[in-house]
Amino acid sequence: MIKLTVNGKKKSFAGAPFKRLIDALREDFALTGTKEGCGEGECGACTVLVDGEPVNSCLIPVCQTEGKKVETIESLGTPEKLSKLQAGFLACGGAQCGICTPGMLMTAHAHLKGGGKCDDKSVRTALAGNLCRCTGYQDIVKSVVAAAKGKKK
Amino acid sequence: MLEEPIYKDGVMINNQLTNYVIPTALDTPPFQVILVEKPYSRGPFGAKGVGELPMDIPGAAVAAAVKHATGRLIPTLPHTPERIAKALA
Numbered sequence: 273m274i275k276l277t278v279n280g281k282k283k284s285f286a287g288a289p290f291k292r293l294i295d296a297l298r299e300d301f302a303l304t305g306t307k308e309g310c311g312e313g314e315c316g317a318c319t320v321l322v323d324g325e326p327v328n329s330c331l332i333p334v335c336q337t338e339g340k341k342v343e344t345i346e347s348l349g350t351p352e353k354l355s356k357l358q359a360g361f362l363a364c365g366g367a368q369c370g371i372c373t374p375g376m377l378m379t380a381h382a383h384l385k386g387g388g389k390c391d392d393k394s395v396r397t398a399l400a401g402n403l404c405r406c407t408g409y410q411d412i413v414k415s416v417v418a419a420a421k422g423k424k425k
Numbered sequence: 426m427l428e429e430p431i432y433k434d435g436v437m438i439n440n441q442l443t444n445y446v447i448p449t450a451l452d453t454p455p456f457q458v459i460l461v462e463k464p465y466s467r468g469p470f471g472a473k474g475v476g477e478l479p480m481d482i483p484g485a486a487v488a489a490a491v492k493h494a495t496g497r498l499i500p501t502l503p504h505t506p507e508r509i510a511k512a513l514a
C-alpha cells in the first residue's frame with residue numbers, strides 16, 4: 273500500500289506500484305486534469321508537482337511518491353474560482369487546444385512560487401521543458417507575466 | 426528550420442519528440458499577427474483559409490532570408506543547418 277498526499281488529501285494506493293503516476297492520478301484518483309502528451313518525458317504536458325518540484329508524471333511510477341505531496345492542476349483553482357495564473361491564461365489567450373495547458377500552469381506555478389522572476393526571458397526559460405504545438409508560446413508567456421505582475425500588486 | 430519528417434516504407438520513422446524536435450519557448454521568436462482583410466475571389470463570399478498560414482509563410486520567409494544572406498535559393502524546406510551547409514559547400 274502506497275501512502276501519499278494528493279492535493280492536500282491523504283490517499284492510499286493499492287494498485288500496481290509501478291503504475292505510472294499519471295495513470296494512477298487519472299484512473300485511480302479520477303483527476304483527469306493532468307494530460308498525457310507524448311508519454312515519453314519530452315513534452316511536459318503531464319507535469320505535476322511532487323513536493324513542490326515539477327515532474328513528468330508519465331515518467332515516474334506511483335511508488336516513487338510514497339510519503340510525498342503531489343499537486344495536480346485540480347489544486348490550483350476551480351471553474352468558479354480560478355487561480356491568478358489560470359485567470360491570466362484566460363485573459364491573455366494562453367490556451368488553444370489545451371493539452372499543454374495543465375502542464376504549463378503547474379510549471380509556471382512552481383516557478384512563481386519558488387520566487388522565480390517574471391520577465392519574459394525567465395518565464396521562457398522556466399517553461400522551456402513544456403512544449404506547445406498551438407500557441408507559439410507568446411501568449412502563454414504573456415499570461416504568466418500578467419498573472420505574476422497582478423500578484424505583486 | 427527544425428522539422429523534417431523522415432519516411433520509410435510509407436511510415437514516419439522519426440515520430441517521437443526526441444527525434445522530431447519542435448521549438449520550445451526559448452527557440453520561438455516574438456511574432457506579430459497582421460490580418461490582411463482582402464477577399465479571395467475564388468472563395469465563397471471571399472473567404473480564404475487561415476489555419477495553415479503559420480506553416481506556409483515562415484518557411485518561404487526563411488528561404489528568402491537565407492537567399493538574401495548567401496545569394497543561394499535553397500529549394501527544399503526545412504532549412505536545417507545541415508541542408509544550408511550542404512547547399513553552400
Ligand code: FES
Pocket residue numbers: 307308309310311312313314315316317318319328329330331
Ligand atoms: S506526456 Fe509526460 S512528458 Fe509528455
Ligand code: FES
Pocket residue numbers: 366367368369370371372373403404405406407
Ligand atoms: S495549446 Fe495546444 S499544445 Fe499548447
